[in-house]
Amino acid sequence: MAPSPLTASPHLQAHLKALHSQSSVQESGLDWASLPKQCTDAFDDIMRDKFIALDQDKCELIYHVLRSINAKTVVEAGTSFGVSTIYLALAVAQNVARDSQAQQGRVIATEKEPSKASVARENWERAGDEIQGVIDLRVGDLRETLEKDLGTVDFLLLDSEYISHPFDGPLLTLSSVWTPLALPAVKLVKPYLRPGAVIMADNTLMANVGYEELLAYLDAPDSGFRRVTLPYTGGLDMIIYQ
Numbered sequence: 228m229a230p231s232p233l234t235a236s237p238h239l240q241a242h243l244k245a246l247h248s249q250s251s252v253q254e255s256g257l258d259w260a261s262l263p264k265q266c267t268d269a270f271d272d273i274m275r276d277k278f279i280a281l282d283q284d285k286c287e288l289i290y291h292v293l294r295s296i297n298a299k300t301v302v303e304a305g306t307s308f309g310v311s312t313i314y315l316a317l318a319v320a321q322n323v324a325r326d327s328q329a330q331q332g333r334v335i336a337t338e339k340e341p342s343k344a345s346v347a348r349e350n351w352e353r354a355g356d357e358i359q360g361v362i363d364l365r366v367g368d369l370r371e372t373l374e375k376d377l378g379t380v381d382f383l384l385l386d387s388e389y390i391s392h393p394f395d396g397p398l399l400t401l402s403s404v405w406t407p408l409a410l411p412a413v414k415l416v417k418p419y420l421r422p423g424a425v426i427m428a429d430n431t432l433m434a435n436v437g438y439e440e441l442l443a444y445l446d447a448p449d450s451g452f453r454r455v456t457l458p459y460t461g462g463l464d465m466i467i468y469q
């Protein structure tokens with residue numbers, strides 16, 4: 228097995244492992260086919276106690292990219308219980324610590340469900356000192372929470388969709404419940420992106436129908452974006468702002 232790129236204490240690594248494991252166990256017990264196919268109250272009720280955390284290998288890649296581009300301001304669209312946020316915060320905190328001139332780093336995380344946001348805070352508290360003081364959690368609809376005060380953004384994680392488990396017909400339909408939020412998030416953050424900023428979008432192959440509008444927008448010749456689909460489970464797009 229390839230080594231993890233993470234520089235983290237044994238405590239934090241164990242915490243992350245436990246969170247990913249809880250998320251996987253929960254997902255494997257979900258009856259995906261019976262989930263509502265629209266973002267209704269019933270759908271929200273079912274998803275309120277679900278992690279749907281980004282896969283560990285994807286989180287580690289993103290951490291690695293953040294270290295490479297020296298990201299100090301990161302936006303996360305879709306925080307849930309804050310698992311991927313820990314990786315973002317760790318990389319940003321380490322980038323700031325490496326640079327004696329750097330001002331404070333920031334991970335602007337956003338989650339529409341207040342109860343999920345509270346659990347995320349607890350998970351960050353348990354993560355410990357390595358990620359403290361970096362996360363700016365905005366509770367509410369990302370179409371409002373990302374409207375202002377972003378600063379110059381180095382990286383945007385688009386993880387407001389939730390398909391990561393067995394792919395079949397019904398799931399393709401389900402994928403459209405949250406993916407339509409990806410394009411509004413990109414449009415809101417775009418004015419703040421620095422040249423060379425990176426956007427990662429999860430499950431772009433598996434949920435390609437839900438992402439249709441986003442991908443068409445990014446692929447327009449004058450969009451200012453270029454992308455490649457990485458061969459991670461479900462497809463993971465790495466998009467560069469030119």
Ligand SMILES: C[S@@+](CC[C@H](N)C(=O)[O-])C[C@H]1O[C@@H](n2cnc3c(N)ncnc32)[C@H](O)[C@@H]1O
Binds near residue numbers: 343
């Ligand atoms: C796939 S989960 C995020 C997982 C998280 N990134 C992680 O790895 O732990 C997607 C989250 O997006 C949230 N979400 C959906 N629509 C949203 C919106 N309009 N504004 C903010 N968050 C939203 C959902 O409540 C859900 O918790």
